[in-house]
Amino acid sequence: MKNMLKGLGAALCVALPFLAQAPAGAATPAGAGAADQALVQRGAYLAQLGDCAACHTAPKGKPFAGGLPMNTPMGRIYVTNITPDAQTGIGGYTEADFARALREGVAKDGHNLYPAMPYPSYAKVNDGDVKALYAFFMHGVAPVQQANRESDIKWPLNMRWPLMFWNMAFLEKGPYRDKPGKDVAWNRGAYLVQGLGHCGSCHTPRGVGFQESALDESGSAFLSGALLDGWFASNLTGEHNTGLGRWSDEDLRTFLKTGANRHASAFGAMTSVINNSTQALNDQDVAAVSKYLKSLPPVGGNGAPAYTYDPQATKVSLDRPANNAGARVYTAYCMHCHGVDGRGFAPMLAPLAGNPNVLAKDASSLINVTLNGTGDLVINGVPSPFPMPGFAAVLDDKQIADVLSFVRAGWNNGAPAVAAAEVAKLRQSTQAGR
Ligand code: HEC
Numbered sequence: 001m002k003n004m005l006k007g008l009g010a011a012l013c014v015a016l017p018f019l020a021q022a023p024a025g026a027a028t029p030a031g032a033g034a035a036d037q038a039l040v041q042r043g044a045y046l047a048q049l050g051d052c053a054a055c056h057t058a059p060k061g062k063p064f065a066g067g068l069p070m071n072t073p074m075g076r077i078y079v080t081n082i083t084p085d086a087q088t089g090i091g092g093y094t095e096a097d098f099a100r101a102l103r104e105g106v107a108k109d110g111h112n113l114y115p116a117m118p119y120p121s122y123a124k125v126n127d128g129d130v131k132a133l134y135a136f137f138m139h140g141v142a143p144v145q146q147a148n149r150e151s152d153i154k155w156p157l158n159m160r161w162p163l164m165f166w167n168m169a170f171l172e173k174g175p176y177r178d179k180p181g182k183d184v185a186w187n188r189g190a191y192l193v194q195g196l197g198h199c200g201s202c203h204t205p206r207g208v209g210f211q212e213s214a215l216d217e218s219g220s221a222f223l224s225g226a227l228l229d230g231w232f233a234s235n236l237t238g239e240h241n242t243g244l245g246r247w248s249d250e251d252l253r254t255f256l257k258t259g260a261n262r263h264a265s266a267f268g269a270m271t272s273v274i275n276n277s278t279q280a281l282n283d284q285d286v287a288a289v290s291k292y293l294k295s296l297p298p299v300g301g302n303g304a305p306a307y308t309y310d311p312q313a314t315k316v317s318l319d320r321p322a323n324n325a326g327a328r329v330y331t332a333y334c335m336h337c338h339g340v341d342g343r344g345f346a347p348m349l350a351p352l353a354g355n356p357n358v359l360a361k362d363a364s365s366l367i368n369v370t371l372n373g374t375g376d377l378v379i380n381g382v383p384s385p386f387p388m389p390g391f392a393a394v395l396d397d398k399q400i401a402d403v404l405s406f407v408r409a410g411w412n413n414g415a416p417a418v419a420a421a422e423v424a425k426l427r428q429s430t431q432a433g434r
């Protein structure tokens with residue numbers, strides 16, 4: 001049973017797409033009254049918070065018509081059409097069918113959905129919000145006739161009925177219930193983070209069945225950081241080095257709205273989350289999300305004291321880089337953007353000194369971003385002016401390991417070195433996925 005769940009989980013919980021997309025266009029609701037219009041609009045906002053477009057809209061594809069491949073170790077699956085087309089989309093869904101798909105992972109015809117669709121998180125969405133989402137998908141989205149593609153997963157792993165057992169083991173049914181003793185903003189933040197925001201689907205480590213090992217703050221692993229598809233989704237607890245402990249409430253709100261602040265910039269899988277989802281949060285909701293995240297107690301630290309900036313030793317190596325392989329690469333390829341002082345030009349150019357991603361134990365994100373650069377962050381329709389370039393073609397594995405080891409030791413960062421073998425591994429896996 002355990003092994004079966006494990007195999008299944010691996011097939012399911014997959015590569016999350018790393019894309020930058022334009023916001024989805026909406027059709028005009030034909031003949032909808034003013035009250036319905038308001039409901040459709042609220043649904044459109046909720047669809048952004050749920051980041052439905054990140055998966056259901058393929059690059060250059062029609063809004064919500066599906067088709068995006070998601071890689072799994074067993075083969076590819078394709079995201080489905082959720083436009084209101086009666087034949088190929090969800091035009092035939094009643095509100096109850098829609099609610100079941102969203103919160104329980106069961107399609108109208110009764111087949112179980114792979115949890116690549118984050119229904120274990122959406123399970124927490126309340127009835128009022130399901131209604132608004134349904135109104136949006138029925139009346140605010142243009143129907144598109146585009147048939148779904150079968151997955152490439154081979155028999156017997158493609159059988160969906162064992163998912164019933166996965167759901168029995170891991171799905172927590174029932175919408176979010178306000179926690180007594182917490183104020184309105186905290187509860188709103190918890191509802192959004194655990195539910196529509198599905199932040200844990202990337203930021204929470206997975207257990208034996210590949211399930212998220214905690215679905216709310218009652219489990220200490222919740223949002224404590226996890227590796228998924230070559231990116232390490234950062235620790236979002238209050239840990240003071242690798243988590244958000246040194247971030248003020250304002251730093252966090254700025255990051256969610258604009259993808260950058262004085263500590264770090266969004267890259268990798270987070271770019272699409274900012275582009276399609278969190279930048280749309282209204283002021284009240286962004287404050288709620290921030291309040292909730294800032295309330296999470298520190299998890300995952302290594303006992304080191306909180307980071308303090310110290311440029312002295314690093315400046316000495318950068319003044320005489322000849323004897324230090326990492327410093328040589330840094331001066332030639334990185335310094336004009338990230339600075340001698342490691343502070344970059346935040347928020348435009350990310351700082352590396354004290355950056356929680358640089359201090360994190362798992363260096364996957366750093367290796368991946370140095371090899372492959374990052375997709376454009378697009379805020380209010382404007383792409384970032386100086387995206388991080390990829391160095392896969394310019395630097396070999398050892399050079400990348402050297403420069404990242406230098407950065408991880410530099411400016412008092414005190415993080416462990418990176419080995420060339422780790423770079424080689426990610427170079428291979430990220431290139432295979434291209
Ligand atoms: C991380 C990717 C991802 C996100 C985000 C996502 N979905 Fe899905 N969704 C999927 C995948 C993959 C499937 C198909 C799964 C399968 O075939 O088993 C799916 C299936 C569905 C279905 C069932 C339709 C069908 O015929 O397969 C509905 C309805 C749906 N999603 C609605 C939504 C809504 C509404 C949102 C936003 C609130 C959303 N999804 C966000 C990946 C995603």
Ligand code: HEC
Binds near residue numbers: 016201231243265
């Ligand atoms: C598709 C996967 C994915 C989802 C979903 C996701 N994140 Fe992230 N997130 C990442 C990755 C990968 C990083 C590391 C790269 C970076 O810092 O941008 C990250 C980084 C962050 C950071 C920066 C932390 C730091 O120390 O630099 C914050 C804050 C954050 N995410 C908040 C959220 C919130 C809030 C949600 C839910 C609304 C969310 N994320 C959903 C993948 C994801």
Ligand code: HEC
Binds near residue numbers: 263264333335355
């Ligand atoms: C053209 C300017 C530029 C150059 C050159 C450059 N970077 Fe970056 N780097 C960026 C930007 C901008 C970001 C923030 C992500 C984004 O917006 O693309 C970034 C992000 C990063 C990050 C992730 C930190 C975070 O929180 O965003 C690391 C690690 C990094 N760079 C390392 C390097 C290394 C190592 C080199 C040299 C091999 C290098 N960079 C060269 C512009 C640059």
